[in-house]
Amino acid sequence: MSTYILGAMSTLPFSVTREVHDRCLCLGAHRAARLLARRFDAALAPFGITHGQFSLMMSLNRPEAPRLGEAATFLAMDRTTLTANLKPLERQGLVEVRPDAEDRRSRRLVLTKRGHALLKSAVPVWRATHDEVDRLAGGDAQRLRDQLTKLARGGEGLDK
Numbered sequence: 676m677s678t679y680i681l682g683a684m685s686t687l688p689f690s691v692t693r694e695v696h697d698r699c700l701c702l703g704a705h706r707a708a709r710l711l712a713r714r715f716d717a718a719l720a721p722f723g724i725t726h727g728q729f730s731l732m733m734s735l736n737r738p739e740a741p742r743l744g745e746a747a748t749f750l751a752m753d754r755t756t757l758t759a760n761l762k763p764l765e766r767q768g769l770v771e772v773r774p775d776a777e778d779r780r781s782r783r784l785v786l787t788k789r790g791h792a793l794l795k796s797a798v799p800v801w802r803a804t805h806d807e808v809d810r811l812a813g814g815d816a817q818r819l820r821d822q823l824t825k826l827a828r829g830g831e832g833l834d835k
Contacts, residue, residue, distance in 0.1 A: 700826075711808065720806040723767070724798045729797060731760055732769060732790055740783040742775060751827070769793060 695702065715726035724732070733747050736743060741749070747757045761784065764770040769790035775781035786794070809816040
């Protein structure tokens with residue numbers, strides 16, 4: 676039953692709002708992620724990419740080009756979202772999607788020479804930005820990364 680009755684709503688104490696603000700990991704993670712995203716987007720803007728595109732491209736920088744599904748799993752994305760995120764990178768000539776030589780139904784995600792060059796030039800800026808963020812974390816940045824990794828590994832199945 677709705678708590679809204681003719682425009683009036685039952686009140687929830689403000690203390691509950693504070694509790695959610697102070698305790699909610701999801702809210703805290705989202706707020707921090709948005710702030711970090713803006714900082715890294717600004718740093719990477721001169722290269723014509725976002726932080727998400729940088730991370731996606733960096734995930735392809737490996738000895739053997741990953742299959743689409745492997746990259747999606749690594750990035751914790753569904754295949755449809757990954758495919759949509761690849762499109763602008765393909766248009767810019769930074770990434771190519773090629774059929775897998777072993778299984779023509781699969782596709783491999785390949786960084787082009789231009790993509791490799793862009794990453795190589797962007798990494799020093801990424802590092803400098805990360806150094807700033809690490810300083811803001813007051814020496815606890817590695818601990819935070821470790822905790823986030825642990826949460827992400829233990830969180831499999833939470834999205835179901």
